[in-house]
Amino acid sequence: MKKIAVSIGDLNGIGIELALRNHTSLSKAAEIYYCIDQTMLAQAANLLHIPIPENFQTVENSAAPFTIQPGTIDAQSGAYSYASFQKAVNMAKESEVDAIVTLPIHKKAWELAGISYKGHTDALRDLFDAEAIMMLGCPQMYVALFTEHIPLRDVANSITETDLTRFLLDFYQTLKPQNSVAVLGVNPHAGDGGVLGDEERIIEKAIQNAHCSIGYHIFDGPLVPDVAFIPQTRAHYTHYIAMYHDQGLAPLKALYFDEGINISLNLPILRTSVDHGTAFDIAYSGSKLSSLSYQNAIKYILESAIIQ
Amino acid sequence: MKKIAVSIGDLNGIGIELALRNHTSLSKAAEIYYCIDQTMLAQAANLLHIPIPENFQTVENSAAPFTIQPGTIDAQSGAYSYASFQKAVNMAKESEVDAIVTLPIHKKAWELAGISYKGHTDALRDLFDAEAIMMLGCPQMYVALFTEHIPLRDVANSITETDLTRFLLDFYQTLKPQNSVAVLGVNPHAGDGGVLGDEERIIEKAIQNAHCSIGYHIFDGPLVPDVAFIPQTRAHYTHYIAMYHDQGLAPLKALYFDEGINISLNLPILRTSVDHGTAFDIAYSGSKLSSLSYQNAIKYILESAIIQ
Numbered sequence: 001m002k003k004i005a006v007s008i009g010d011l012n013g014i015g016i017e018l019a020l021r022n023h024t025s026l027s028k029a030a031e032i033y034y035c036i037d038q039t040m041l042a043q044a045a046n047l048l049h050i051p052i053p054e055n056f057q058t059v060e061n062s063a064a065p066f067t068i069q070p071g072t073i074d075a076q077s078g079a080y081s082y083a084s085f086q087k088a089v090n091m092a093k094e095s096e097v098d099a100i101v102t103l104p105i106h107k108k109a110w111e112l113a114g115i116s117y118k119g120h121t122d123a124l125r126d127l128f129d130a131e132a133i134m135m136l137g138c139p140q141m142y143v144a145l146f147t148e149h150i151p152l153r154d155v156a157n158s159i160t161e162t163d164l165t166r167f168l169l170d171f172y173q174t175l176k177p178q179n180s181v182a183v184l185g186v187n188p189h190a191g192d193g194g195v196l197g198d199e200e201r202i203i204e205k206a207i208q209n210a211h212c213s214i215g216y217h218i219f220d221g222p223l224v225p226d227v228a229f230i231p232q233t234r235a236h237y238t239h240y241i242a243m244y245h246d247q248g249l250a251p252l253k254a255l256y257f258d259e260g261i262n263i264s265l266n267l268p269i270l271r272t273s274v275d276h277g278t279a280f281d282i283a284y285s286g287s288k289l290s291s292l293s294y295q296n297a298i299k300y301i302l303e304s305a306i307i308q
Numbered sequence: 309m310k311k312i313a314v315s316i317g318d319l320n321g322i323g324i325e326l327a328l329r330n331h332t333s334l335s336k337a338a339e340i341y342y343c344i345d346q347t348m349l350a351q352a353a354n355l356l357h358i359p360i361p362e363n364f365q366t367v368e369n370s371a372a373p374f375t376i377q378p379g380t381i382d383a384q385s386g387a388y389s390y391a392s393f394q395k396a397v398n399m400a401k402e403s404e405v406d407a408i409v410t411l412p413i414h415k416k417a418w419e420l421a422g423i424s425y426k427g428h429t430d431a432l433r434d435l436f437d438a439e440a441i442m443m444l445g446c447p448q449m450y451v452a453l454f455t456e457h458i459p460l461r462d463v464a465n466s467i468t469e470t471d472l473t474r475f476l477l478d479f480y481q482t483l484k485p486q487n488s489v490a491v492l493g494v495n496p497h498a499g500d501g502g503v504l505g506d507e508e509r510i511i512e513k514a515i516q517n518a519h520c521s522i523g524y525h526i527f528d529g530p531l532v533p534d535v536a537f538i539p540q541t542r543a544h545y546t547h548y549i550a551m552y553h554d555q556g557l558a559p560l561k562a563l564y565f566d567e568g569i570n571i572s573l574n575l576p577i578l579r580t581s582v583d584h585g586t587a588f589d590i591a592y593s594g595s596k597l598s599s600l601s602y603q604n605a606i607k608y609i610l611e612s613a614i615i616q
Contacts, residue, residue: 148496149496149497149500149504150496150504151464151495151496151499151504151505151506151507152460152463152464152494152495152496152505152507153461153463153464153465153505153507155460155461156459156460156461157461186460187459187460188456188457188458188459188460188552188553188554189457191459192457196457196458196459197459197460197461198459199459199460199461225554225558226553226554226557226558226560226561227561228558229558229559229561229562230561230562230565231565232565234562244496245496245534246496246533246534246555247554247558249534250533250534250536250537250555250558250559251537251558251559251562252534253534253535253537253538254537254538254542254559254562254563255562255563257538257539257540
């Protein structure tokens with residue numbers, strides 16, 4: 001049975017409720033370690049009126065306990081969520097677990113706690129000094145992003161043969177895909193033979209380079225971006241590589257918003273995450289939560305052949 | 309009952325089959341004039357083994373009859389489809405009909421026939437010397453494109469306050485929307501307060517200008533592009549304005565590929581079109597065709613309050 005460390009996220013948000021409510025079903029398939037101490041767990045469970053499941057295994061971290069204030073941006077809660085994340089990362093680094101799942105943190109709470117990272121992925125890149133690949137999606141469709149959080153005007157110039165070749169090879173090495181992977185073009189109609197932009201030539205060259213190195217054909221493209229996500233094309237692919245943020249994420253979220261997860265690839269450890277935030281507006285309120293994203297984050301690890 | 313002229317498209321393609329098969333049901337709601345002469349109609353119906361409906365009203369055009377060769381790119385067929393389109397446009401210009409629906413032409417066949425336009429919209433812009441607005445979609449969701457067929461690297465610089473203000477006002481004037489219209493940002497997270505690009509300031513200013521001129525609030529935005537198409541956001545909007553081609557069309561086609569139509573707004577005449585091509589590979593083959601796009605193209609006119 002695979003071992004997974006779950007960092008508990010911001011305890012003023014919905015993460016702990018997701019962990020408690022889904023433990024019984026998920027623990028049948030995985031050995032889960034929750035990076036939260038007994039005091040904080042008891043406090044949260046009490047506030048939520050959810051009994052703590054018997055085999056709910058906790059792991060202490062270095063942060064001080066504090067009083068949970070549902071839906072509040074708070075430095076202590078920020079510090080706690082970072083310490084929980086650090087603990088989970090260390091467990092994976094030390095091979096005590098196979099992978100980690102992160103529950104949502106609040107960026108502002110990290111900032112208040114004096115933590116300079118903008119989020120988990122940012123922190124992981126720095127902690128491992130590695131070119132993490134961000135991939136989002138669900139079993140029907142995953143999208144890896146070649147460029148991420150940059151202005152649209154900088155996208156075209158960021159597509160270089162060297163960088164894209166390296167990205168494709170990293171993607172291949174870390175995922176070892178069994179089926180063809182769709183690589184998107186960047187311009188309307190994939191440039192229409194150069195009339196609407198010529199970055200597709202660079203993409204073609206990078207794909208060729210990658211195939212030369214891999215030894216066989218695995219990347220299809222550059223695909224026409226607005227046709228790549230129609231049902232007939234989706235029937236051929238589970239994995240896409242998008243050249244920029246909204247190119248991949250707008251169709252993905254249009255189709256599979258509630259189910260999506262965020263996966264960090266190409267790091268010494270495997271990390272998945274829910275693709276939603278702390279939902280402070282409904283935390284500890286009794287509102288019904290969707291667990292699909294959290295369940296998929298766990299399932300991805302169980303079904304993954306990736307061994308870091 | 310509204311009057312509609314249908315240009316028959318490339319007769320070597322699937323357009324005429326769509327017209328014949330859907331006539332009986334559509335003619336209950338609209339008075340349709342098909343821009344095809346009796347000889348060509350008889351030839352196509354014979355090849356298709358479809359009887360010509362009794363009240364199938366034809367209108368002659370200036371092109372010479374020719375021998376239909378299913379699935380073939382042909383100069384005579386190109387010339388015929390252009391003459392049929394010209395006839396439909398003229399009927400609308402002369403107010404003999406309320407609007408026109410165009411069946412698909414083949415660009416290469418137009419080129420072989422010496423017609424320099426790349427397609428219907430291109431021709432309409434030139435014929436009317438007007439800033440046509442291209443809108444695509446179906447009753448659940450329409451997307452109008454602020455920029456269309458330009459390289460992605462040129463998008464950011466094309467967003468100017470003057471042009472976007474004019475576009476928003478043209479859109480408002482031609483459609484008179486009853487409900488709020490979603491205007492997309494251009495950068496990831498709509499710029500995240502300027503950190504990921506600052507074109508959103510221009511979009512905000514253009515929206516303000518448009519509201520000043522209109523006198524009330526109708527445009528929401530700039531919306532975060534990858535969140536704009538999730539189900540929860542779509543519940544609020546039927547009409548979107550996208551800053552560039554794939555931003556709007558990738559989510560639209562992911563969700564509603566078979567149903568989509570193409571609408572030319574802000575012209576002296578109203579024109580709708582199927583959002584698919586001539587499908588030469590299945591023309592006259594007995595393959596089952598989807599009529600959804602054609603039916604929606606007709607319905608849009610019937611339900612439209614737009615009077616040119």
